[in-house]
Structure formats: structure tokens, C-alpha cells
Amino acid sequence: MSLLEVDGIEVRYGAIKALKGVSFEVNEGEIVALLGANGAGKTTTQKTVSGMLRPSLGEIRYDGKRIDGTPAHELISLGICHVPEGRHVFPRMTVNENLEMGAFRFKRPDDKLQAHVLDLFPRLRERIKQQAGTLSGGEQQMLAIGRALMGKPRLLLLDEPSMGLAPLIVKQIFDIVREINNDGVTVLLVEQNASQALALANRGYVLETGEIVLTGTGRELLADDRVRAAYLGEEIAS
Amino acid sequence: MKTGFFSSPHVKRLAGCMALAFVLALMIGNQEGSQDDYGLAFRQAIFSPRIILFIAIGLLVFAAMTFWPYITPYLLRPGVRPLAVGGITVLVSQTLLKWSDDGRTGNGKFNSVASKAANTDGLAPMAKLFFSNYLGWILLLVTFGLGAAAILLSLRALAWVAAVLGVVGGIWAYTSQAAVRDFLGTPDHSTGGGVALIGYLTLAAAALATALATGDIADTRAFVNRLLAWRPGMPLVVLGLIVGVIAFVQATWFSPQGSNQTLTDTKNFFQGNGLANLAYQYLAWLGYVLFIATLLTAAAASYLRHKILGWVAAGLGTVALLLSLITMYDMTDLAAAAGVDGATGPWQNLGSGAWMACAAFFVLAGAGLVVATLGGRDEQDESAPAEAPAARSSDTLSRGFSAPGSSKVFLFVILATALFYPPTATGFWQKVLVSEIGIYVLLAIGLNVVVGWAGLLDLGFIAFYAIGSYTTAYLTGALPYKPPSFLHLSPLLAIPFAIAICLLAGVALGAPTLRLRGDYLAIVTLGFGEIIRITANNNPGNITNGPKGAFGIPHPRIELGPIKFVWGQNNLQYWYLLLVLIVIVVLLFRRLEASRLGRAWAAIREDEVAAQATGINTTRVKLLAFAIGASTSGVAGVFFASQIGYINPENFVLNNSILVVAYVVFGGMGSLPGAMAGAAVLTWLPEFLKDQVPAEDRQMWIGAVVLLMMIFRPAGLIPAKRRAAELRGLNRSSSAEVGAVPEGEGMGARA
Numbered sequence: 001m002s003l004l005e006v007d008g009i010e011v012r013y014g015a016i017k018a019l020k021g022v023s024f025e026v027n028e029g030e031i032v033a034l035l036g037a038n039g040a041g042k043t044t045t046q047k048t049v050s051g052m053l054r055p056s057l058g059e060i061r062y063d064g065k066r067i068d069g070t071p072a073h074e075l076i077s078l079g080i081c082h083v084p085e086g087r088h089v090f091p092r093m094t095v096n097e098n099l100e101m102g103a104f105r106f107k108r109p110d111d112k113l114q115a116h117v118l119d120l121f122p123r124l125r126e127r128i129k130q131q132a133g134t135l136s137g138g139e140q141q142m143l144a145i146g147r148a149l150m151g152k153p154r155l156l157l158l159d160e161p162s163m164g165l166a167p168l169i170v171k172q173i174f175d176i177v178r179e180i181n182n183d184g185v186t187v188l189l190v191e192q193n194a195s196q197a198l199a200l201a202n203r204g205y206v207l208e209t210g211e212i213v214l215t216g217t218g219r220e221l222l223a224d225d226r227v228r229a230a231y232l233g234e235e236i237a238s
Numbered sequence: 239m240k241t242g243f244f245s246s247p248h249v250k251r252l253a254g255c256m257a258l259a260f261v262l263a264l265m266i267g268n269q270e271g272s273q274d275d276y277g278l279a280f281r282q283a284i285f286s287p288r289i290i291l292f293i294a295i296g297l298l299v300f301a302a303m304t305f306w307p308y309i310t311p312y313l314l315r316p317g318v319r320p321l322a323v324g325g326i327t328v329l330v331s332q333t334l335l336k337w338s339d340d341g342r343t344g345n346g347k348f349n350s351v352a353s354k355a356a357n358t359d360g361l362a363p364m365a366k367l368f369f370s371n372y373l374g375w376i377l378l379l380v381t382f383g384l385g386a387a388a389i390l391l392s393l394r395a396l397a398w399v400a401a402v403l404g405v406v407g408g409i410w411a412y413t414s415q416a417a418v419r420d421f422l423g424t425p426d427h428s429t430g431g432g433v434a435l436i437g438y439l440t441l442a443a444a445a446l447a448t449a450l451a452t453g454d455i456a457d458t459r460a461f462v463n464r465l466l467a468w469r470p471g472m473p474l475v476v477l478g479l480i481v482g483v484i485a486f487v488q489a490t491w492f493s494p495q496g497s498n499q500t501l502t503d504t505k506n507f508f509q510g511n512g513l514a515n516l517a518y519q520y521l522a523w524l525g526y527v528l529f530i531a532t533l534l535t536a537a538a539a540s541y542l543r544h545k546i547l548g549w550v551a552a553g554l555g556t557v558a559l560l561l562s563l564i565t566m567y568d569m570t571d572l573a574a575a576a577g578v579d580g581a582t583g584p585w586q587n588l589g590s591g592a593w594m595a596c597a598a599f600f601v602l603a604g605a606g607l608v609v610a611t612l613g614g615r616d617e618q619d620e621s622a623p624a625e626a627p628a629a630r631s632s633d634t635l636s637r638g639f640s641a642p643g644s645s646k647v648f649l650f651v652i653l654a655t656a657l658f659y660p661p662t663a664t665g666f667w668q669k670v671l672v673s674e675i676g677i678y679v680l681l682a683i684g685l686n687v688v689v690g691w692a693g694l695l696d697l698g699f700i701a702f703y704a705i706g707s708y709t710t711a712y713l714t715g716a717l718p719y720k721p722p723s724f725l726h727l728s729p730l731l732a733i734p735f736a737i738a739i740c741l742l743a744g745v746a747l748g749a750p751t752l753r754l755r756g757d758y759l760a761i762v763t764l765g766f767g768e769i770i771r772i773t774a775n776n777n778p779g780n781i782t783n784g785p786k787g788a789f790g791i792p793h794p795r796i797e798l799g800p801i802k803f804v805w806g807q808n809n810l811q812y813w814y815l816l817l818v819l820i821v822i823v824v825l826l827f828r829r830l831e832a833s834r835l836g837r838a839w840a841a842i843r844e845d846e847v848a849a850q851a852t853g854i855n856t857t858r859v860k861l862l863a864f865a866i867g868a869s870t871s872g873v874a875g876v877f878f879a880s881q882i883g884y885i886n887p888e889n890f891v892l893n894n895s896i897l898v899v900a901y902v903v904f905g906g907m908g909s910l911p912g913a914m915a916g917a918a919v920l921t922w923l924p925e926f927l928k929d930q931v932p933a934e935d936r937q938m939w940i941g942a943v944v945l946l947m948m949i950f951r952p953a954g955l956i957p958a959k960r961r962a963a964e965l966r967g968l969n970r971s972s973s974a975e976v977g978a979v980p981e982g983e984g985m986g987a988r989a
Contacts, residue, residue: 072853073853
């Protein structure tokens, strides 16, 4: 049985239908990438999974139980942690305080886990007492991921972790995502950076205007002409 | 060429300084005019010599700004700041404050008292000398000038002279005022001499700092920290010494008609009049002995950092404080029984001396406690990283001055002032203290939760105050519809009900408005405030009694078996009740700020999306902010209604809501001490300005103060540390991106 099953969900923003029946599944221990152009519905899909949005149709099952419509703060206690798009750290709290906020669902933060997170992101350890607003973009993204890890996720939702970052940083972050996955955390990744995301992911789904148009393993999708044309900008000899 | 001239920064600066000087000149004095002559005030400002003075000030400011880089090395030298503070304090005491309350001295300010005193025969010669020939002013100029010269020329000898002169000047000024007061023999509450003493002592301290300085650059904070850390509790001992000496040697203990009696006078007055023996012995010798014993124990405890001695000092101070109170009760009770000066009960005709003695004992006991609890659990909490630092505390006092026990030192000073200053104030100030300062402090504490901690702008806060007041009126049976008679409650018992109703009202306002943010929320809360007021005014179903409001609300009373306490007309009684309420609320809210809920508030204020992503139930947390914030205004409402006895919708206008927001912002959003200080200062200021400027100008001056504050210290009087960081530019505007509003919470269609 897969960890997350999304079954024909539709999401509306008022009159606009952002998702028109999206179905996919994420198995335990996988990294799954959702690809698509701007406005394809990737972020909407992820927010619906994390409970920030409510689908008007369709079902989401997590570990066999229906979770669509459950508010975000309850899903976190089931182990679904979300790193929202655009980093969203608490700018005037220190790095340490940010990490502790990540463990908000527990009575007190787990010191061992925090040490582990800081091992993953040594940069954060250097800046542990600095206010998060003073960090660089890459460090903030690391902090956002680290904060989500403090909530002991089973399923980690990452929304565009590479947005606006230098290629070197992106590579670092993706390496860390792989490490996190090796620790046993399932990852659902939303990305525009198709080549890196697919190189990392076990499987991928391509979204276009609210529908899934293509699916396959990371390698298959990387080799697919349509993906190459649309997301990797390569000229395809027709 | 021409544009080059006008765009030169110097020209712009000069123009700015001149414009400000002009505006200031216009602000001073009566803004009067008449039907035929609208421009009277304007011409008075322009054509009289006044404008020249102000233009001179403008030029001075211009010069200071232009040559700032040359000045700063001097300004950083040790002693500059206290010198400036001391100089300004003395200046204020000699220009703004009263030196006598007696009508025979004109308006009672320094110049008018001085001109009268200089020509009065029979006044103590030293006092006469101080007031004649502008000696008061010359003394200030010489002391300040010597201090400044010592700093400028780095002359230690000069600094020592200035220090001595400062001490002499302070004592001289204080005793001169006291001499005038004794000469006139009328009850006197004027503060000029006392403030001048503080100012002169600050000048002396500045000179001392110059004389003893080792470096070229002053670090005031480090210095104060070292001072506080040297011997914890020692500042309190010194304060106790000064206040106590004044109390026991010089101040008025008892003032029946036309006489200001010091402690010895009071003893003689009561000699052989059947005063209880203990009280008489206190007046005769026990008081002095207690003071000296407590002082020495506290000083020794502090100097040796001896815990047991600290406890002894605390115990001695407490016993002495109680004995002082008993003595005061006994003697005033006896005086009232004998009908001295129309006294109707105990605690009347007391001078400031007895209360100062109480304050001294309190502070000394505090010093003992500081020493005794040193290195105890509390202290470790303060210094070690606490477990929940996300929103630990906005207590800037303990942050700025990190020496052990320093926050307690401040606490004891503030408590001593709050407990023992009000009885010595005039009736007018007691009234202001209760019905303005105290109530608005309570309201500001509540609004600080909503605006400061949770970051939700609420412009209808006064509505909860109204709800609390009307709830009290209903429960005490002062409204047309009465509860069943067995449910009629005394006002104090109404507090939990008022809190409950306000919590509900907070949820009722919060629930429909939670999906709104920022400006939209502000508008809706504004509407809520008006709805409550207009409903009260329109009197639907004769519930609220319309514009007439509720009257005959009983005063609070406590009757628990043998303990009986009834509040009446005396503002002082209400002040102590209010103080108890404020202390309880502050204690609770301090805990709240450091709790999980406090951290959740901090998180949604920082970044709502991130807060949601970390598992905070934003809906619930925001509702709680509204509800808990509203609950203090419920308490304030009960207090207000039962103190004043009648309420009507006019008490709860929009203006008051806006004022409370202004208090919180002025004091420092999100900082508990800040919100309280902001409310206290801004409610005190208009009453203080009554004596200084024409009544119709008061709002203008308050506006100017708020404006200056927002320009030069935008984070507020006592800023919360996070807020200060925000204004330093860390506000990477992640909140501009409104992002994920859950559909269930969103405003429907989102473009």
C-alpha cells in the first residue's frame, strides 16, 4: 500500500478550477517529483496534500486513512511536514528559535534530532544565534527544511527548494534531500528545475493546467522528448 | 549654479532648522485670536523677541549638525550623558515644575517663588540667598559649565570641584525649597526642589565619572552594569539611605492646619496626648533605631553578599515598615478622634515624611531580598538559556542591564514608587492616577496582547471595556433589567463574570474577522467598537438605558467574616485595588508570553504561512489573542464602573480606542513594560501640560512628543527586542506575499 494516495482531486479558487482531477501516489521511502510550468497546479496540489487547501472533489488517503479537509496543524501530528514555497522562515527569531518552532507539536524539542539536523546543515550550526532574517537565501531554505525536519516528518513536502538559488547551493540542497530520504523520510518534491529534480526523484509526474499529463520514473521522464522540450529547453528534431 | 546652491545639503539643513525654529516659536504661547484679529498669536510669535531666541536655537542646532563629526569625539567621553541628563533635569525643575503650592508665591514656579522669597524677611538666610540675585541659575550654569569644561579639557581637578558643587547645589536647592515650605506653613506637594536635587546629584555623578574615568570613550551601559554588579542590592541601599535620611531628618510627618511638623515636632505634638505607647516610642526613638539598624544590615549584607544577613535585612525592613504603618495609623486615628484639622478618620493630614520612611524601609528590605535570593533559581532562569526562548520575554530591563539582580532592583524601585508615592500626591494627581493612568495601563496591557504579540490591529478595543462596564452595571442591578435579586453581586465578584463575557465577546469579534488581515481587520474592529457604543446608545429593548446610561453602581466592598473593607470616595483606596489588579494581570501575562501560546503568537506575527507549516492552529491562536486581550478590559470595565458609579455610552467613544493603540505603539509594541510605560506617560503628559501650556494647546504638544518619538525612537519607549530588530531593517517582507489562505478561511474568490 502506498503512503499517500491522491485520487481525482479538484481544487477551486472561487470560479477558477486549479486542479481538474489529479491522481497520483507516493510510496513509502520514495522521492516523487511533481513537475510543471508556472500555473500548472503543482503548489496547489501540494498545499491540498498538506491541508492548507481543501479539495472540492476527490480523496486523499495517507497511510490508508482519508485526510482531505483535515486542517494543516492536525496533519503535522500525523507526520506530514510542509516546507512552503518562498522559504518563509521567522525572520526575527534566531536560527535556534526557528528550529524549536519546528518542533512545536511536541512538548519540548528533541535535542538529538536538533543535533542531527545541524549535522545535515553545518551552516546553520555556525549561525545558530543569528536572526533568520539576516541569513542568505540558501541558508534560509536550509533553515526552512531543517525546521520541517524538527517536526519528525514521515512525509516531507518540499515546494520549490531551488527557487532563486545559485546552482551550487541547489546541488547542496538536493544532496541533503537525498540524505534525508536515506534516513527513511518520504519526499514529495515540487520543482521547476526538471533536470535536477528528476535526477533525484524515483518517480515523477508532469502537470499541465491542472492535469497530470505524463508519469514515469525519473530516468524515463528525463529521456522523454516532451519533457526535454518543455522543461529543459532543448530543441527536438521533429 | 543656482540649483547647485539650493540643493546643497547645508542650505537644505539651514532651511530645515529655520523652519523648525519658526514652528516652535509659533507653538509656544497662547494660540489666541479674536473675531477681528485672527492673526494675533501669529504676530506675537513673529514680531516679539521670541522669534529671535528660537532662530538662535535653530542656528545652534544647525551648527551642531554641521560640525557633528568634530563634536562626536567629545560626546563619547565619559560623563557626557549624565551631564546632559542632569542639566536638563535641573532646567526642567526650575522652569516647568512648581516650587511651592502656596497661592502667595504667584504661579509657584521657580522664578516666581524666587522673586518673592528674595524679598521676604524671616526666611532662613541660606534659602534667601539661594533665591536672590539669580543665584539658583548661576549655580546651575557654573556647575554645568565646570562639568562641561572638565570633560572638554580632561581636567580631573575641575571635575572634582564640579562634583562637590553638584552635591552642595542639590542639597542647597532642596533645603531652600523646604525652608520656603516651612516658612509658609501650608501643605505642599511641589516637586521642584526634589527634582532639582536629583538633577544636581546626576551632575555630580557626571563630574565624578569624568574625574575617575580611565578611558576616553564612555560605555554607559557597561558602566551601569558594573555598578549594579559591584554589590547587588547596593543601589537600593543608597536609595534607601537618601530617602530615609530625608524622611527622618527633614520631611513633614504630620501637617495639621498651618504647620509642617517633622518627626521630632510630631513627637512633641503627641507627647502626653494618650498616643499608644508603641507608636509614641516609634516617634521618639524607635524609628531612628530601626532605620539605622535596617540600613546597616542591608548595607552589610549587600557588601558581604551574605545571604543570611540579607534575609535579616529583609525581615527587619518588613517589621519596620509594618511598625511605621501602625504608628501612622495610631497617630492619625488619635488626631481624628481629637478632631485635629477636621480629620474624619485615620490616615489624614499625614505628611510625606512618614510615607518616605515606608518607602525607605521597603527599598532596604528589597535590597536584603536581592542579596538573599542571589544566585537562586530565578537568577539562573534569567541568565541561562531558557527552554522556550522563542518568545521568552520582552523585558528589556533585564536584557539591557544584565547584572545579576538588576531587574529586581528596578522592580523594587518601581513598586516602592507605586506604593508610597501616591499618598503624598495631591488629590488631583490621585484622581488622575486612578481614573486615567491606572485604567489605561490595564487596557494597554490587554491591547498589547492583540496588537503587540499576535500582530492583529484592533481599533475597537474600547468596546470590550464597555462590555465589561455594562456587565458590571447589570450584575449589580444598576440597569433597567435586573438579574434576580439573589444574584446581585458586589462589583469585585462581578470580575470573573465580566472576564467571561469579554472572552466571549472577543471570540464573537474574532471568529468572523479571522480571515481578514491588516487594514481590513482594523476597519472591521473599528466598526465593532462603534456598533457596541451605538447599541448602548440606542437602547434596544431598554437593556442599556440609552444615553442616560447606568447609575448607582455600588462601590466595591469585601466582607469575608471579620475582614471588612469598603471602598468609598477616596481615590487612594481605588489606587491600591487597581495596583493589585495590575500586578495580578502582569504576573499572568508574563507567564503567558513565555508559554506555548506566546510562542505561537510570535510565530503568526512573524510569518503566518510558516506558522501554519509548523503546526500552529492559527485560527485558534488568533481567537485566543482576541479573547485574552479582551479579558483585561473586562477587569478594567468592572473597576471603572464601580469606581465612578455611573457609566454612559459617551465613555466609550472611538477616540479612546485609538488612544489605547497609540499608548501601546508609543511604549513599544509587544513589550509588556513598554505598553505600561507608554500608557502611563501619555496619560500623565496631558495633565502635566495643564500647568505648562494653554489648555487648548495641549493636544498639539502631545502630538509633537509622539511625532518626535516616532522619528527618533520608532520602536517605542521600552522596545520589545524583536520589534527593535524589525525596525533595524530585518523585516524582509515575507508577509507581503499573502500566499496560502486556506479555502475554508479565504475570502472566497481569489484573483
